[in-house]
Amino acid sequence: MSARSPQAPRSPRVLVVDDEADLRELLELTLLKMGLDVDSAASLAAARARLVDTEYQLVLTDMRLPDGLGLELVREVTAAYKNTPVAVVTAFGSTDNAVIALKAGAFDYISKPVALDQLRVMVQSALRLNAGPAAVQAPSAAPTASRLRGESAVIQALRAQIARLARSMAPVAIHGESGSGKELAAREIHAQSSRAAKPFIAVNCGAIPEALMEAEFFGYRKGAFTGAADDREGFFQAANGGTLMLDEVADLPLAMQVKLLRAIQERRVRKLGATAEEPVDVRIVSATHKNLAQCVEQGSFRQDLFYRLNVIELSLPPLRERLDDLGVLTAAILERLGTFEHKVALGPGVLEALRGYAFPGNVRELENILERALAFANGGVIQVGDLALKGARLADMAAAPLPSPMPAAPSAVPPPNPDSLPSSLPEYLNQVEREIILRALAQTHFNRTQAAQLLGISFRQLRYQMQKLNIQEPEA
Numbered sequence: 001m002s003a004r005s006p007q008a009p010r011s012p013r014v015l016v017v018d019d020e021a022d023l024r025e026l027l028e029l030t031l032l033k034m035g036l037d038v039d040s041a042a043s044l045a046a047a048r049a050r051l052v053d054t055e056y057q058l059v060l061t062d063m064r065l066p067d068g069l070g071l072e073l074v075r076e077v078t079a080a081y082k083n084t085p086v087a088v089v090t091a092f093g094s095t096d097n098a099v100i101a102l103k104a105g106a107f108d109y110i111s112k113p114v115a116l117d118q119l120r121v122m123v124q125s126a127l128r129l130n131a132g133p134a135a136v137q138a139p140s141a142a143p144t145a146s147r148l149r150g151e152s153a154v155i156q157a158l159r160a161q162i163a164r165l166a167r168s169m170a171p172v173a174i175h176g177e178s179g180s181g182k183e184l185a186a187r188e189i190h191a192q193s194s195r196a197a198k199p200f201i202a203v204n205c206g207a208i209p210e211a212l213m214e215a216e217f218f219g220y221r222k223g224a225f226t227g228a229a230d231d232r233e234g235f236f237q238a239a240n241g242g243t244l245m246l247d248e249v250a251d252l253p254l255a256m257q258v259k260l261l262r263a264i265q266e267r268r269v270r271k272l273g274a275t276a277e278e279p280v281d282v283r284i285v286s287a288t289h290k291n292l293a294q295c296v297e298q299g300s301f302r303q304d305l306f307y308r309l310n311v312i313e314l315s316l317p318p319l320r321e322r323l324d325d326l327g328v329l330t331a332a333i334l335e336r337l338g339t340f341e342h343k344v345a346l347g348p349g350v351l352e353a354l355r356g357y358a359f360p361g362n363v364r365e366l367e368n369i370l371e372r373a374l375a376f377a378n379g380g381v382i383q384v385g386d387l388a389l390k391g392a393r394l395a396d397m398a399a400a401p402l403p404s405p406m407p408a409a410p411s412a413v414p415p416p417n418p419d420s421l422p423s424s425l426p427e428y429l430n431q432v433e434r435e436i437i438l439r440a441l442a443q444t445h446f447n448r449t450q451a452a453q454l455l456g457i458s459f460r461q462l463r464y465q466m467q468k469l470n471i472q473e474p475e476a
């Protein structure tokens with residue numbers, strides 16, 4: 001028999017703040033039926049008085065109260081009672097109020113007329129935030145180990161921001177270059193939220209043919225169209241209770257944007273071929289490498305959907321702006337690439353070499369570079385030459401003999417013999433790279449900016465490669 005605590009656990013307590021007696025009673029009754037303890041207040045002043053001496057697991061407030069706005073309460077509770085989520089009841093169709101409340105720190109909102117099924121789902125989700133061992137940590141608590149590695153100030157701030165926003169339902173819009181960690185950040189938000197036990201579904205909006213989009217997002221009933229042999233769930237149903245990541249959201253066609261906006265606002269979707277709508281409880285995280293505000297200006301993205309998705313913005317810095325994190329990131333990647341018996345290590349100067357690189361493909365490119373370098377490396381130790389940082393493009397290797405710009409230039413690299421292999425690939429690639437850089441420098445009369453442009457690399461990359469390959473400017 002399991003041990004019993006001497007006292008029965010107390011029911012969670014909710015504060016309902018509303019001056020409309022009818023609605024207040026409906027809310028109270030629903031919450032009581034859920035087994036919760038309920039207090040009510042009909043004004044901001046009454047709510048403040050309650051909050052002083054009682055700890056609530058949820059505050060549910062109307063937006064308009066006789067002595068002020070529910071928004072004030074949202075701000076006050078968020079600041080003074082960090083563990084108490086606040087949800088607001090907004091007027092019908094008032095998207096603005098919902099977004100403003102979420103931005104102010106509300107955990108969630110529900111619109112009038114209040115749908116009781118949605119209310120229950122929202123309340124349960126709020127209660128999970130502080131319940132039991134799986135409770136989602138308040139931002140003041142010690143941060144859990146994050147998969148987003150890095151010790152730079154910007155990454156630390158990002159992790160703190162994620163810990164804060166993970167507790168709410170507010171849609172998050174993530175912006176960042178390709179490979180900078182947008183999906184990882186979205187997964188982190190999900191993992192730290194009260195939805196962690198439910199699915200995380202990532203959808204690449206640019207990869208779905210337009211004709212199939214509605215069926216993919218909302219699902220379909222058997223016979224809804226030719227080929228619909230069975231009922232099928234869409235992404236919204238699959239992510240129910242969890243998080244739906246809309247990756248490359250700027251690629252959504254306009255017609256689909258309208259449907260998506262409706263689904264997000266109503267929290268209901270209708271399968272293709274179905275007559276009834278079904279409720280869905282999904283947190284939306286969107287991501288793009290494009291400038292979404294600019295897409296709105298250009299008319300390719302709807303302003304209303306932008307406003308709806310962009311409640312909380314999260315920006316992922318490019319790797320080149322946080323090169324201090326290279327050590328931590330590299331160590332994590334090498335640990336993953338190695339095994340217990342075969343550890344992977346970096347030779348001298350490798351980290352410095354990486355530091356001189358601009359990483360247009362960000363952390364993903366760093367992963368690829370190290371993975372490829374490991375294939376070249378001897379005994380699991382990656383040397384500078386193994387990195388083969390982009391700069392010399394093999395496509396540029398013309399068979400034409402190279403002009404020799406400097407007396408010290410080595411003889412042209414023989415074109416690869418199809419029957420034989422170079423004795424050392426890194427050495428061979430270095431030679432090829434050297435030849436190509438020299439050719440570009442000769443063409444531009446040693447103008448390094450122009451040479452870098454010719455080769456499609458940055459000035460910094462060229463300068464670094466020249467140092468690495470000991471290419472010097474000829475003396476006048």
Ligand SMILES: Nc1ncnc2c1ncn2[C@@H]1O[C@H](COP(=O)(O)OP(=O)(O)OP(=O)(O)O)[C@@H](O)[C@H]1O
Nearest residue numbers: 147148149150177178179180181182183184363364
């Ligand atoms: N801060 C980080 N710490 C550890 N790994 C990271 C970090 N940022 C990114 N990564 C890794 O880099 C790779 C790319 O990350 P991710 O897929 O999240 O980028 P993305 O911005 O979503 O890319 P895309 O725009 O191309 O979809 C993944 O393997 C991810 O685990």
